[in-house]
Amino acid sequence: MIDRYSHPAWRIGVSAFLIVSAFVALAPIVWIVGLALRTGADVYSRSVIPKSLRPENFIDAWNQFGLGPLFVNSILVTVSSVVVTTVLSVLAAYGFARLRFWGSEVLFLLILLGLMIPPAALIIPLFVQIRTMGLYDTHVGLSLVYVAFGLPLSILVLRSFLAGIPGELLEAARIDGAHEWTILLRVVVPLAKAPIATVAILMFLFCWNDFFLALVLLRGGGLEDTTYTLPVGIAQFIGQYSTPYELVAAAVLIVAVPVFILYLVLHRQFEQGVAEGAVKA
Amino acid sequence: MAFGLGRAGSSPPSPRRAVSPATLGLAFVLPSVAVFALFLVLPVVAVAGISVLEWAGFRLGDWTFVGAEKFEKALRDPVFWRAFTNTLLFTVATTVLLNITGFGYALLIASRVRGSTLAKAALFLPVLLSPVIVALMWTRLLDAFGAANQVITIFAPQGRPTLFLGDPDLALASIVVATIWQFTGYNMLLYYAGLQNLPRDQLDAAGIDGASKWATIRNVVIPSLYPVMGTAILLNVIGGLRVFDLVYVMTRGGPNRSTEVLATYMYEQAFKFSDMGYASAIALVIVVLSVTAAILRIRWGSRLHD
Numbered sequence: 001m002i003d004r005y006s007h008p009a010w011r012i013g014v015s016a017f018l019i020v021s022a023f024v025a026l027a028p029i030v031w032i033v034g035l036a037l038r039t040g041a042d043v044y045s046r047s048v049i050p051k052s053l054r055p056e057n058f059i060d061a062w063n064q065f066g067l068g069p070l071f072v073n074s075i076l077v078t079v080s081s082v083v084v085t086t087v088l089s090v091l092a093a094y095g096f097a098r099l100r101f102w103g104s105e106v107l108f109l110l111i112l113l114g115l116m117i118p119p120a121a122l123i124i125p126l127f128v129q130i131r132t133m134g135l136y137d138t139h140v141g142l143s144l145v146y147v148a149f150g151l152p153l154s155i156l157v158l159r160s161f162l163a164g165i166p167g168e169l170l171e172a173a174r175i176d177g178a179h180e181w182t183i184l185l186r187v188v189v190p191l192a193k194a195p196i197a198t199v200a201i202l203m204f205l206f207c208w209n210d211f212f213l214a215l216v217l218l219r220g221g222g223l224e225d226t227t228y229t230l231p232v233g234i235a236q237f238i239g240q241y242s243t244p245y246e247l248v249a250a251a252v253l254i255v256a257v258p259v260f261i262l263y264l265v266l267h268r269q270f271e272q273g274v275a276e277g278a279v280k281a
Numbered sequence: 282m283a284f285g286l287g288r289a290g291s292s293p294p295s296p297r298r299a300v301s302p303a304t305l306g307l308a309f310v311l312p313s314v315a316v317f318a319l320f321l322v323l324p325v326v327a328v329a330g331i332s333v334l335e336w337a338g339f340r341l342g343d344w345t346f347v348g349a350e351k352f353e354k355a356l357r358d359p360v361f362w363r364a365f366t367n368t369l370l371f372t373v374a375t376t377v378l379l380n381i382t383g384f385g386y387a388l389l390i391a392s393r394v395r396g397s398t399l400a401k402a403a404l405f406l407p408v409l410l411s412p413v414i415v416a417l418m419w420t421r422l423l424d425a426f427g428a429a430n431q432v433i434t435i436f437a438p439q440g441r442p443t444l445f446l447g448d449p450d451l452a453l454a455s456i457v458v459a460t461i462w463q464f465t466g467y468n469m470l471l472y473y474a475g476l477q478n479l480p481r482d483q484l485d486a487a488g489i490d491g492a493s494k495w496a497t498i499r500n501v502v503i504p505s506l507y508p509v510m511g512t513a514i515l516l517n518v519i520g521g522l523r524v525f526d527l528v529y530v531m532t533r534g535g536p537n538r539s540t541e542v543l544a545t546y547m548y549e550q551a552f553k554f555s556d557m558g559y560a561s562a563i564a565l566v567i568v569v570l571s572v573t574a575a576i577l578r579i580r581w582g583s584r585l586h587d
Contacts, residue, residue: 022403099306125327148320209411
């Protein structure tokens with residue numbers, strides 16, 4: 001686009017620079033893969049390239065960090081938060097965009113203010129509230145907080161899309177005698193698949209990757225009966241037990257792989273979702 | 282707005298039909314508003330309330346009112362100032378660097394030369410990782426037996442390993458590097474999305490006039506990217522002000538407080554020393570800084586449109 005009038009030598013130079021950049025960006029991950037495959041002695045060999053191969057590290061890491069329960073917890077919390085946020089924000093966005101009521105503009109602006117408040121700054125009152133409600137160390141409590149922080153952006157993304165749906169479309173359905181519920185489910189939701197996917201992806205990344213809220217709102221417990229989600233679980237268990245480096249590397253990769261796979265399958269949606277979420281904010 | 286009430290004669294009237302769209306709208310919005318009010322609005326009010334209390338946080342009501350004492354304590358506390366300065370340093374350094382790398386790579390991948398798809402994917406991949414994963418990776422990469430020291434060994438085989446995270450002069454810079462690695466792809470994607478919406482007619486005009494590449498970038502591309510730039514800077518600043526995960530996992534604020542930031546110091550005061558009032562006062566500083574950044578962004582944005 002910008003390079004439409006470019007000299008071929010310039011294009012080759014840019015091309016080479018980008019390929020080198022890609023390898024530099026991936027190098028830390030590749031090195032960690034190498035570390036995850038080393039034997040204990042090879043970890044300290046001061047050589048960039050591994051001289052040993054021990055794939056069993058992945059099994060050891062899985063057992064030593066109790067990754068099974070952590071995965072289950074992360075999936076439970078993430079799935080429920082994503083589903084609840086998506087349903088609530090579709091309803092709210094439709095209400096704000098299409099069923100205006102007295103004060104709806106003010107209420108919407110108030111919710112937008114939520115975008116400016118960093119979750120980290122509210123950790124103390126949230127901790128007190130969740131404990132007072134008897135939800136400390138529960139996945140319900142953690143998910144509710146995730147939903148609250150996910151809603152502002154989700155409603156914003158969906159509302160701006162729903163406001164753009166031609167009014168005649170909804171009008172036609174209303175004249176046919178369809179109830180607002182039916183219009184929402186049969187007309188609006190099928191049209192809004194792309195922004196709904198955006199909301200779900202952003203919410204998935206937020207919950208799956210969160211550390212701070214989970215650290216404060218969960219107690220954790222032992223390896224077997226832990227309530228921790230993956231990020232806080234591995235960070236805490238690595239701190240508690242002195243763990244061989246190669247097992248830390250293996251655990252890190254096991255946690256990262258599901259996200260990599262999702263990205264490979266849905267890379268377009270991920271890129272659009274992240275860009276759209278940021279631009280809307 | 283009472284559309285739903287029309288044509289009632291064509292089908293038997295049902296009690297559900299009698300609900301007006303406005304009432305239904307309120308009902309649709311209500312669940313979100315309730316969650317939002319309980320877990321976002323109430324905490325904002327509460328954090329201000331707790332900041333004027335002496336409270337260990339164990340039982341409700343078990344507190345004494347101390348007024349502005351916690352804020353005065355912060356003013357006199359050298360560790361608070363260390364955390365404050367480090368937070369600003371970290372925020373400015375990451376914001377400046379991320380906008381240079383992000384914009385630069387966006388321009389390069391927009392040229393669509395061979396390798397741009399690969400570079401886009403490779404740079405974006407770390408964005409999706411949990412900061413905890415990034416922190417654990419970079420702790421290994423930077424320790425005595427990590428990749429950084431292995432590479433240094435190739436050039437200086439006899440030297441002693443550099444402890445990047447153990448050296449007060451290098452630790453914060455190391456965390457900045459890990460942040461740049463993780464989020465360059467994020468800014469790149471923002472600028473790249475902005476580049477897709479450039480004013481085509483102006484670009485064509487510049488091309489026909491024979492304007493140089495640099496002149497085109499300076500006079501057409503950059504001005505039309507101002508809104509994206511504002512968004513990117515705001516998001517980077519807010520992200521920098523609240524940094525916690527990377528610091529907590531990589532250094533716990535050490536060595537010797539050299540990487541202490543507001544969020545880690547707040548966490549320490551709240552959950553290690555049980556001083557909820559002081560921790561809330563620190564939290565308020567983060568809120569005020571973030572909201573100030575957002576207001577500046579909005580004012581800067583409106584000035585551009587004038």
